[in-house]
Amino acid sequence: MYSAHHVAWAHMEGEKKFGRAARSRRRASITRTLFRRCAERAQLLVHDEPTSARAGGGRVREIPLDAITATLEPGRAREFDSEFRPLPRMRKRWLRVWVAEHTGPGLGPIEVVQVGETFAVRDGHHRVSVARARGARTIDAIVA
Numbered sequence: 001m002y003s004a005h006h007v008a009w010a011h012m013e014g015e016k017k018f019g020r021a022a023r024s025r026r027r028a029s030i031t032r033t034l035f036r037r038c039a040e041r042a043q044l045l046v047h048d049e050p051t052s053a054r055a056g057g058g059r060v061r062e063i064p065l066d067a068i069t070a071t072l073e074p075g076r077a078r079e080f081d082s083e084f085r086p087l088p089r090m091r092k093r094w095l096r097v098w099v100a101e102h103t104g105p106g107l108g109p110i111e112v113v114q115v116g117e118t119f120a121v122r123d124g125h126h127r128v129s130v131a132r133a134r135g136a137r138t139i140d141a142i143v144a
Helices: 004-034 074-079 088-103 125-134
Strands: 059-064 068-071 110-115 118-123 138-143
Touching: 004 088, 004 125, 068 074, 088 125, 118 125, 125 138
Parallel strands: 068 118, 110 138
Antiparallel strands: 059 138, 110 118
């Protein structure tokens, strides 16, 4: 079991990482505005879930975080940008995931659907965001 000190440290570290990710998202938005770059490139892509993927029963494997480029949930596309950087209002949930990843056995694999050479997230958007903020290169995923 982790001590209260360890949990508090993980929370403080998560606050710093969240702030860094949120500021990075804001800077990218300002840069796009200043240079009139296409805002669509910054949005998280939304894919329709293939009928064949709905049955479930995928296997767990390690996938590169850079290959996760989309979501299956239109609402999540507004909460995260294409780099899975969160909106400021996502802070509480994001921090809970950060602390859980650092003080416990983890939250299990995310769920994705393979779309060509890339993946779209069905479940685990916050885990992807936290993993990227930690500097991880891969993540465990149930791939449908």
